Amino acid sequence: MTALLRTLFRSLLPAAIGLAAVACAREAPPPTAPAPADYEVSLTRPITEIPRRTIGFLDEGVWVSNELEGGRMSDAWREGDSLVVVHIAPENAPINNSAWYAFKVWSEQSRTVRLRLSYEDGSHRYWPKVRRFGSDVWVPLDSAAVEVAEGNEGAVLSLEVGPDTVWVAGQEMKTSRFFHAWTDELAALPHVEKRPIGESARGRPIHMVEFGAPDALRHVVLVSRQHPPEVTGTMALLPFVEELAGSSPLALEFRERFRVHVVPLMNPDGVDLGHWRHNTGGVDLNRDWVAFHQPETRVVRDEVLRIMEAPGTELWFMADFHSTRRDVFYTLDRRLETDPSGILDRWLGYLEEALPDYEVADSPSLLATPMSRNWFYREFRTPGLIYEVGDDTDRELIREVAVTAARGTMQVLLDALEERER
Numbered sequence: 211m212t213a214l215l216r217t218l219f220r221s222l223l224p225a226a227i228g229l230a231a232v233a234c235a236r237e238a239p240p241p242t243a244p245a246p247a248d249y250e251v252s253l254t255r256p257i258t259e260i261p262r263r264t265i266g267f268l269d270e271g272v273w274v275s276n277e278l279e280g281g282r283m284s285d286a287w288r289e290g291d292s293l294v295v296v297h298i299a300p301e302n303a304p305i306n307n308s309a310w311y312a313f314k315v316w317s318e319q320s321r322t323v324r325l326r327l328s329y330e331d332g333s334h335r336y337w338p339k340v341r342r343f344g345s346d347v348w349v350p351l352d353s354a355a356v357e358v359a360e361g362n363e364g365a366v367l368s369l370e371v372g373p374d375t376v377w378v379a380g381q382e383m384k385t386s387r388f389f390h391a392w393t394d395e396l397a398a399l400p401h402v403e404k405r406p407i408g409e410s411a412r413g414r415p416i417h418m419v420e421f422g423a424p425d426a427l428r429h430v431v432l433v434s435r436q437h438p439p440e441v442t443g444t445m446a447l448l449p450f451v452e453e454l455a456g457s458s459p460l461a462l463e464f465r466e467r468f469r470v471h472v473v474p475l476m477n478p479d480g481v482d483l484g485h486w487r488h489n490t491g492g493v494d495l496n497r498d499w500v501a502f503h504q505p506e507t508r509v510v511r512d513e514v515l516r517i518m519e520a521p522g523t524e525l526w527f528m529a530d531f532h533s534t535r536r537d538v539f540y541t542l543d544r545r546l547e548t549d550p551s552g553i554l555d556r557w558l559g560y561l562e563e564a565l566p567d568y569e570v571a572d573s574p575s576l577l578a579t580p581m582s583r584n585w586f587y588r589e590f591r592t593p594g595l596i597y598e599v600g601d602d603t604d605r606e607l608i609r610e611v612a613v614t615a616a617r618g619t620m621q622v623l624l625d626a627l628e629e630r631e632r
């Protein structure tokens with residue numbers, strides 16, 4: 211099907227579903243059809259812009275600032291003698307409670323500053339991490355330095371500060387700058403290409419990294435950071451991709467037969483503006499994979515469709531990297547027939563066998579949500595999953611699981627290809 215026909219088909223689809231509902235009111239819709247409501251969920255809504263500024267408390271000689279890429283601090287004020295309130299509001303509401311914050315603090319004299327994180331339309335979710343001037347390393351604040359209020363309403367941090375800047379954030383910060391550096395480094399490998407495939411609503415580039423046989427018929431697509439604060443998803447994506455692009459015999463064999471396409475940062479505006487969940491259209495991008503109201507999802511859809519236009523191409527695996535409260539793989543319900551079949555069970559089985567001490571949590575579902583995985587399934591019957599990493603999962607374990615999952619992906623797909631060709 212040409213791109214034009216696909217677009218036409220898509221624009222007629224809601225009407226067709228409506229007619230079908232009238233024609234056979236008693237029959238359940240086919241399991242692959244999107245629900246009519248899926249077309250409204252991602253309509254653009256206004257967001258609140260936060261002014262970028264530095265606020266000084268002159269009596270104490272303390273400054274707080276949100277003037278940084280990825281920063282989020284809506285306001286700050288003094289409370290009583292010794293407390294500075296840092297107020298954190300989302301880009302719009304209602305919104306998933308991914309209460310991201312990121313700001314800088316410094317003071318004239320070395321001292322302990324008490325900061326109260328106060329949230330609007332959400333509650334305290336992310337354990338505070340700090341980075342100090344002259345260091346790249348983010349360190350979780352000591353438990354003695356954090357008092358979380360009852361019901362997670364907020365938290366008070368006791369922070370040692372001085373004239374050198376201290377960065378405070380909900381997770382280790384990884385913004386556009388970080389992704390540019392990482393993808394440039396990957397693209398320095400002779401077999402890896404990096405190219406812009408489009409732009410976000412605010413004109414930030416969206417990049418795709420690609421490697422593997424240029425004429426391969428079988429493809430793998432990986433996407434990430436639709437949701438800005440989901441840094442632990444990135445912490446899995448990076449080693450996963452590096453393993454696929456690496457120099458192990460398995461990776462070399464895999465790249466002779468498959469081609470991999472990675473969009474590591476789908477929501478650069480949201481990430482750089484310190485959003486909790488949405489893009490600048492005020493929308494959860496992972497609910498836009500039916501209507502495609504937002505430029506970021508359209509860019510990725512159009513590029514994937516273009517890649518898949520070549521005759522004989524098949525999309526054999528997709529994963530979308532996210533973060534939530536715990537490690538879990540949101541796989542497809544096994545009643546949905548994938549092509550190739552059986553991949554998800556074998557993928558999970560590989561992980562279980564290779565990591566006997568790690569609990570491989572599988573949470574299969576049908577196509578009820580207009581999210582990425584379901585679009586790939588509807589379009590190509592791709593075995594896919596949402597790869598969720600816990601907010602607080604040990605960082606070394608994230609890497610270990612991701613490297614193993616990458617090896618599993620390569621092994622399982624190569625085995626399936628060998629069976630296909632037998």
Ligand SMILES: [Zn+2]
Nearest residue numbers: 437440532533
């Ligand atoms: Zn997410």
